[in-house]
Amino acid sequence: MAEALPSQTQANLRLPIEVHERIIDAIFDDRYSLVLDALAMLSSCALVCRAWRPRAQRILFEYVLLRDKDALFRLAELINASPELGTYVRKLALRGYLHVPYSLVVLFLTALRGKLPNLSVLNIQGFDDEERAANPPPEAQKELPTLPIHPYFPSLVKSISHIHSLSLVAVKFPSFGDFARFLAALPNLTDLFCLRVSWAVDRNQHVWRSVTPATLARRSCRISRSSRTMPWMGRAGRDCCPR
Incomplete structure (x- = not known):
C-alpha cells in the first residue's frame, strides 16, 4: 500500500495551474501560416481536462x-x-x-x-x-x-x-x-x-x-x-x- 502512494517528492513536481495556463497562452500564433495549427492545438487542450478548458477556450475564441x-x-x-x-x-x-x-x-x-x-x-x-x-x-x-x-x-x-x-x-x-x-x-x-x-x-x-x-x-x-x-x-x- 505504501509503495502505491506517490512520494512527497513526486507530489511536489506537479505544476501550479497558473503555469499550465501560461503555456497554453503561448500556443496561439495568428500568423496566416501558423494560425490553423495553433487553433487545432488549442482545441485539443480544451479537451484534455476541466482545469485546462476555460483558459484554452478563452484563447481559442479570442x-x-x-x-x-x-x-x-x-x-x-x-x-x-x-x-x-x-x-x-x-x-x-x-x-x-x-x-x-x-x-x-x-x-x-x-x-x-x-x-x-x-x-x-x-x-x-x-x-x-x-x-x-x-x-x-x-x-x-x-x-x-x-x-x-x-x-x-x-x-x-x-x-x-x-x-x-x-x-x-x-x-x-x-x-x-x-x-x-x-x-x-x-x-x-x-x-x-x-x-x-x-x-x-x-x-x-x-x-x-x-x-x-x-x-x-x-x-x-x-x-x-x-x-x-x-x-x-x-x-x-x-x-x-x-x-
Missing part, C-alpha cells in the same frame, strides 16, 4: 477564423448554446470565396448579430490565385463578380459598429457607393488596411457625384478617377490614402 458558411453556422449554434463564448471573441477573420451567393461577409452579420459584444478586429480576405488552386469551390457554388450585398447591408453593418480595426484584402464591391457606405457604418474605426479593394462601375452611372459620406470626407481621402482599385494601407483618418 481569434475566430471562418472559411465557409457551414463553419459560420456551427459557430452560431455553439454560441447560442454557450453565450459566454461569444464574449471571448476579439478578432474575427473571414477568408475564402467571398464573392458567392452565400458570402460570409453578408451572412455573419445576421448569424452572429448581437453575439460578439467585444469584437474589435475584423479581417476580410478573399482567396488569392494559389489558394484558389489548392481549394477549388464546390461545383454547385457559383462565383459572382462582386460581393452580393443588398440595400439593407449598411444597416446590418451597424451591428458591428463598435469595431476599431478593419482589414480588407481582395474584395470587390458592387460600387464605390457601397464601399463608402460600408465604411461610414463603422464610426469607431481607427485602423484601416485595404489591399486589392475594388468595385464594379456601370459606365452609364455617375458614381462620383457626392457619394462620399461625411465621415469619409473628414478623413481627407483622395481617390484617383482613373483607377477603381485602391491599395490603401495605414491608419484611417490620418494617412489611409496615398497623398
